Every structure is written in C-alpha cells, then in structure tokens.
Amino acid sequence: MPLTTDAPRLFLAFPADKLTVSLNQLQDQLALPGRRILSHQFHLTLRFLGPLTDTQSTSLLKQLPQMQLPSFELPLNQLGCFTRANVVWIGTDQVPEALMSLYQEINNRCGSLKLGPPHKAYRPHITLFRHPCLPELPAITPIIYRPTKLCLYRSMPNEQGPHYEILESWELNGKQNCQR
Secondary structure, eight states, X not given: OOOOTTSOOEEEEEEOGGGHHHHHHHHHHHOOSSEEOOGGGOEEEEEEOOOOOHHHHHHHHHHGGGSOOOOOOEEEOXXXXXXXXXXXXXXXXXXXXXXXXXXXXXHHHHHHTTOOOOSSOOXXXXXXXXXXXXXXXXXXXXXXEOOOEEEEEEEEOOTTSOEEEEEEEEESSSOOBOOO
C-alpha cells in the first residue's frame, strides 16, 4: 500500500497497550492538569519518517519484514518533559543494546531511502500528558516494558490533539508481518 503525502506524519513505534493499567495509574498519581494521553494511544516511538514517496514506502514495506527485529526489555524508570512540545513522559536512563542497534539500523535504512536524519538524539519515552513542563517531577517505581511488535503509524491531527492509527505491524524477533 503506498504511503504517500496524504499521510504526512508517519512513524515507527512500539505500541504500549500492555502497559495501559500501569500508565493510567501513574497518570492518576501525577494528577497533572492538561490533557492526558488516552490509553489506546500509548506508544514508544522508534523513528519519525514524515512523508514518503511511493518508491520510499514500497521499499520500506519490503525491508521491514526481512529485518531481524530483536525483542528487548526496557525499564521505564524516570519522568521527564520536553519543554518545546509541552509533554510529560516516562522514559529510561538504561537503553538496551538491542533497541539502540535496531534504532541505528532503521536510521541507516532511512538514510538509504533519502529520508532526513532524526532532528534530535534518540530518547525512548512514552508520552503521558500534554502539559507545560514542571520544574520537578517525582521519582517513580520502574515499569518494565517488553514490546512485542513494531508498528508503522500515521498521525492525524484533530481538535483534541493527534490521533494515531496503526497501518502495518511486525512481530519482534524477526517474525513475518503479523497484520493488525
């Protein structure tokens, strides 16, 4: 399926649906004003892609099922915020080697497709709130995240903020396409 400029905000991410209860409890504990990210929208981004030409989308969709997609465990052990985006997130200070290797391989493949480089260093996180940053966030009990698949998402703007739709998915550990 071509993924052309009618879907300008494409990205690869790991859905965090299995963390819904823990992340909702954390949102309740933090009780921040602003907009909570809805449970079905939780994800950990691997790489923003932006708009793709037909050639780029065809190539990417052929390459992903052939890649070794290693499973990994990620300790979500810290809260943070991105001031420009006004988001509060949960992330890690211990990025596993398997995740960094996959990130590098995806970046290399994106480079060969003539996609621009990432605009910032990779910082794995799951957004919890759209809220102005706070000077200090509390320490938290770590949540262990074990994603099972990598997905191609499309971000679509609406009045409440972006809505994310899964277009394709691939199981981790190099298994073939596992359709949503």
